[in-house]
Amino acid sequence: MTEETLRDLIGRVKRGSLSRRGFVKRVAALGLTAPMATQLLAVTGAAPAAAQSVPAYAPARRGGGALRILYWQASTLLNPHFAVGTTNQDSSRVFYEPLAGWATDGTLHPILAAEIPSVENGGLSPDGRSVTWKLKRGVKWHDGQDFSADDVVFTAEYSRNPAVGATTSGSYQGLNVVKVDDHTVRVEFERPTPFWADAFVATAGVIIPRHLFANFNGPNSRDAPTNLRPVGTGAYRFVSFAPGDTLRAEANPNYHLPNRPFFDTVEIKGGGDAVSAARAVLQTADFDYAWNLQVEDEILQRLEATGRGRVNIVEGGNVEFIQLNTTDPNVEVNGERSSITTQHPAFRDPAVRQAMALLVDRESISRFIYGRGGPATPNFLNNPPRFRSPNMRMEFNVARANEILDRAGWARGQGGIRQKDGVRLRFVFQTSVNAPRQRTQQIIRQAAQRAGIEIELKTVTASVFFSSDVANPDTFTKFYADMQMYTTTMTQADPQRFMNQYVSWEISSRANSWQGRNVVRWRNEEYDRIFREAEGELDPVKRAALFIRMNDLIVGSNHIIPIVQRPLVSASLNNLRPVLSAWDSTMWLLSDWWREA
Amino acid sequence: MTSYLIRRLLLMIPSILGISVVLFAVLAMAPGDPFEELATNPAVPPEVRANLRASLGLDDPIHVRYVNWLFAMLRGDWGFSFVSRIPVDDLILQRLPVTIAVIGASQLLALLVALPVGIYAATRPYSIFDQIANTLAFVGFSLPTFFTGLLLILLFSIHLDWFPFVYRTQLDSTGWQWWWDQFRQSIMPVTVLGLFQGAALVRFVRSAVLDVIRLDHVTTARAKGIPERAVITRHVVRNAMIPVVTLVALQMPIIFGGAIVTEQIFRVPGIGSLLISAVLSNDTPVIMAVTFVFACLVILFNLIADLLYGWLDPRISYR
Numbered sequence: 049m050t051e052e053t054l055r056d057l058i059g060r061v062k063r064g065s066l067s068r069r070g071f072v073k074r075v076a077a078l079g080l081t082a083p084m085a086t087q088l089l090a091v092t093g094a095a096p097a098a099a100q101s102v103p104a105y106a107p108a109r110r111g112g113g114a115l116r117i118l119y120w121q122a123s124t125l126l127n128p129h130f131a132v133g134t135t136n137q138d139s140s141r142v143f144y145e146p147l148a149g150w151a152t153d154g155t156l157h158p159i160l161a162a163e164i165p166s167v168e169n170g171g172l173s174p175d176g177r178s179v180t181w182k183l184k185r186g187v188k189w190h191d192g193q194d195f196s197a198d199d200v201v202f203t204a205e206y207s208r209n210p211a212v213g214a215t216t217s218g219s220y221q222g223l224n225v226v227k228v229d230d231h232t233v234r235v236e237f238e239r240p241t242p243f244w245a246d247a248f249v250a251t252a253g254v255i256i257p258r259h260l261f262a263n264f265n266g267p268n269s270r271d272a273p274t275n276l277r278p279v280g281t282g283a284y285r286f287v288s289f290a291p292g293d294t295l296r297a298e299a300n301p302n303y304h305l306p307n308r309p310f311f312d313t314v315e316i317k318g319g320g321d322a323v324s325a326a327r328a329v330l331q332t333a334d335f336d337y338a339w340n341l342q343v344e345d346e347i348l349q350r351l352e353a354t355g356r357g358r359v360n361i362v363e364g365g366n367v368e369f370i371q372l373n374t375t376d377p378n379v380e381v382n383g384e385r386s387s388i389t390t391q392h393p394a395f396r397d398p399a400v401r402q403a404m405a406l407l408v409d410r411e412s413i414s415r416f417i418y419g420r421g422g423p424a425t426p427n428f429l430n431n432p433p434r435f436r437s438p439n440m441r442m443e444f445n446v447a448r449a450n451e452i453l454d455r456a457g458w459a460r461g462q463g464g465i466r467q468k469d470g471v472r473l474r475f476v477f478q479t480s481v482n483a484p485r486q487r488t489q490q491i492i493r494q495a496a497q498r499a500g501i502e503i504e505l506k507t508v509t510a511s512v513f514f515s516s517d518v519a520n521p522d523t524f525t526k527f528y529a530d531m532q533m534y535t536t537t538m539t540q541a542d543p544q545r546f547m548n549q550y551v552s553w554e555i556s557s558r559a560n561s562w563q564g565r566n567v568v569r570w571r572n573e574e575y576d577r578i579f580r581e582a583e584g585e586l587d588p589v590k591r592a593a594l595f596i597r598m599n600d601l602i603v604g605s606n607h608i609i610p611i612v613q614r615p616l617v618s619a620s621l622n623n624l625r626p627v628l629s630a631w632d633s634t635m636w637l638l639s640d641w642w643r644e645a
Numbered sequence: 646m647t648s649y650l651i652r653r654l655l656l657m658i659p660s661i662l663g664i665s666v667v668l669f670a671v672l673a674m675a676p677g678d679p680f681e682e683l684a685t686n687p688a689v690p691p692e693v694r695a696n697l698r699a700s701l702g703l704d705d706p707i708h709v710r711y712v713n714w715l716f717a718m719l720r721g722d723w724g725f726s727f728v729s730r731i732p733v734d735d736l737i738l739q740r741l742p743v744t745i746a747v748i749g750a751s752q753l754l755a756l757l758v759a760l761p762v763g764i765y766a767a768t769r770p771y772s773i774f775d776q777i778a779n780t781l782a783f784v785g786f787s788l789p790t791f792f793t794g795l796l797l798i799l800l801f802s803i804h805l806d807w808f809p810f811v812y813r814t815q816l817d818s819t820g821w822q823w824w825w826d827q828f829r830q831s832i833m834p835v836t837v838l839g840l841f842q843g844a845a846l847v848r849f850v851r852s853a854v855l856d857v858i859r860l861d862h863v864t865t866a867r868a869k870g871i872p873e874r875a876v877i878t879r880h881v882v883r884n885a886m887i888p889v890v891t892l893v894a895l896q897m898p899i900i901f902g903g904a905i906v907t908e909q910i911f912r913v914p915g916i917g918s919l920l921i922s923a924v925l926s927n928d929t930p931v932i933m934a935v936t937f938v939f940a941c942l943v944i945l946f947n948l949i950a951d952l953l954y955g956w957l958d959p960r961i962s963y964r
Contacts, residue, residue, distance in 0.1 A: 118811065122922060124729040213696055270730045290739055291729045292922055293914035294814055317811060320912040332802055334809050511927060
């Protein structure tokens with residue numbers, strides 16, 4: 049299917065000569081999924097964007113009692129711009145709000161903005177160089193002060209101030225924020241920016257009150273009393289906080305949306321472990337909602353059988369995948385292993401990589417290890433649906449792997465291990481300590497053995513594997529092994545930041561203290577070129593096509609082997625109606641949570 | 646006595662310094678770093694990460710960091726938690742009341758069980774009661790707390806649905822209802838800890854009482870016609886308590902350590918769970934402070950045990 053056919057079809061929908069249903073049918077015949085088709089219509093302006101992205105809010109009154117939420121990791125601070133990790137981002141989000149959040153279908157939902165900027169309403173400049181946000185009027189901070197454009201401008205200044213050390217500063221680089229009037233803010237970009245919804249949107253975009261943080265916009269940022277006693281615009285306001293234990297909030301009587309919030313109080317309790325958190329909701333119903341249950345699906349199903357609660361599964365972009373090193377981890381060049389100047393002796397042969405991909409039994413891994421928490425996938429870029437490639441296939445076929453290796457001249461030698469020109473197919477396969485990962489390693493090792501490949505398994509404690517410690521040889525970014533496996537997270541509904549993991553200037557090396565995002569150290573000129581192109585491409589359809597091509601390039605190289613998607617799994621009582629999103633914090637729309645009578 | 650006390654207090658200084666050096670070195674050599682989540686988060690630019698490391702002094706050489714820490718500590722500044730960005734002493738003070746309440750209650754429970762059972766068993770050695778008490782004591786201290794904890798949760802929370810298994814620091818109720826709720830949520834962690842401690846104490850009390858009960862002065866007392874009850878309380882138990890009191894004092898720091906697992910299971914926000922979460926997030930200043938407090942407690946209770954011993958037993962003199 050070419051871009052022209054698509055564009056032609058969309059044009060016919062816009063002119064009215066083709067119904068939307070007819071469009072979906074036609075593109076389905078061309079290999080596109082229905083959600084992808086509807087989203088294409090939405091982003092090109094041929095359909096209302098946020099029609100069904102957020103479930104309807106039913107309650108007609110407040111006073112819904114207490115809402116009890118259980119996190120098995122406790123939050124430790126409440127400044128959203130210092131937040132390290134989801135727990136802290138989530139708990140500060142109870143009080144603070146951004147201009148807009150991401151609904152789970154990958155569309156924007158206005159929160160402190162009056163409307164989502166678009167080319168049609170004049171919010172987006174056609175050249176992609178600026179975006180104008182209209183702010184909601186009549187919004188008040190919890191202490192009674194008015195919310196205005198000054199707060200928005202200040203938030204950007206605060207976050208990007210290097211002396212503050214904000215973890216969100218990356219979202220405020222290369223742009224200029226201008227106050228147009230008290231309720232209008234313009235963000236000006238240095239370059240045409242198709243993905244404009246980063247600053248002031250979702251987790252990195254929560255607005256903080258200028259009048260409380262202005263004196264702490266510098267090295268004294270951590271002394272701000274508001275860091276532990278938040279004052280936001282959110283549906284719930286602060287009551288008390290014990291770091292590492294409990295956070296309590298109560299309904300904000302002056303919230304800017306009618307009939308909201310539903311609950312009188314919110315309590316977020318932290319600590320313990322995931323299994324007993326699931327138990328406290330599904331089995332004993334002591335709590336209403338339990339967050340991030342990376343628990344074996346078998347256990348969850350057994351707990352769910354009690355009938356008190358249910359498991360929520362929200363699909364996002366996180367993917368568990370294997371990397372086949374492009375460089376040689378066993379050769380040291382100027383004191384650096386896995387140096388970009390070397391080539392992996394075995395994986396440089398495409399036949400070996402193809403065989404490895406055929407030896408990963410994704411269906412079984414998904415069915416027997418991850419269950420609902422990990423559907424098998426052939427793609428690296430899975431969501432939002434408009435970016436999902438229809439071209440990749442997954443196959444588990446030991447016979448074909450053997451055939452390919454035979455044909456490529458890898459003959460079985462001593463002990464049945466294949467070799468060629470003195471290179472033996474013997475790999476070190478590392479991952480973090482985690483029960484499902486160790487079981488996956490075993491499955492892959494057994495399949496590889498049947499194809500004459502010997503795999504040595506290595507496991508590293510998660511706190512070491514995922515650390516940025518330059519002195520430690522076992523971190524995943526150093527990649528001193530032949531293969532490794534982990535989950536990479538996609539934090540935004542736009543894939544630009546997610547797909548920069550394979551551009552040549554992000555290659556992880558000693559020169560950048562192994563902070564580069566391209567851990568597999570793959571280089572491809574076409575990929576670099578189309579990534580640059582996507583960075584400046586304003587046409588959403590063309591841009592989606594570019595990202596699909598990038599996915600096909602990296603997955604097609606077989607240097608990475610996607611295994612399963614990792615949707616967000618949580619538990620809630622049967623009568624609770626939470627609004628969840630894979631692209632934003634759990635608490636992104638806490639104002640709309642309610643309980644059925 | 647006073648000169649002995651001063652000498653002991655002075656001797657504490659080098660041991661505490663030594664402990665702090667060892668702790669600091671071990672923590673500095675341990676792998677992992679507090680910005681682990683930042684490393685995998687693509688939204689955080691490397692410069693911010695580097696900036697944060699520098700601002701928290703993580704890039705300085707280890708001896709510089711140690712000297713900085715020591716001088717700050719001497720001034721009463723316990724440092725900042727990397728993770729919470731608040732002073733460490735605030736964090737510890739927040740956790741202290743719950744820890745003391747739970748540990749105090751469990752220690753009380755242990756004594757309430759161990760003293761009568763141990764004494765009664767010793768007065769009737771090898772009777773049925775003694776056999777049963779012995780067996781249960783063995784079972785009690787052989788079962789680790791994480792096992793009995795889970796067992797109690799399964800039985801009382803999940804099957805019977807009597808008690809909640811998540812400990813909440815701030816209960817909504819007031820008045821008598823508050824005490825009742827507090828009792829309901831504390832009973833399982835306190836029982837788990839208390840019975841574990843009690844089991845070991847029963848054995849100790851029994852053997853201490855047995856040692857004394859065979860001595861001549863007890864026989865004399867009995868021969869004088871003093872009622873058996875008075876013999877036991879005045880002449881036996883009082884003497885037998887000398888080693889027991891020192892043991893209880895020496896055990897106090899161990900109980901703080903033993904509470905770590907229990908706190909984790911029942912989500913009790915005590916010092917133990919603070920230590921665990923700090924270890925998991927590589928929050929060095931908090932780990933350092935908590936382990937240091939534990940170390941000081943050990944030294945302190947050792948001193949208290951020594952002083953108590955002399956006070957209870959006048960035959961011991963300090964020189």
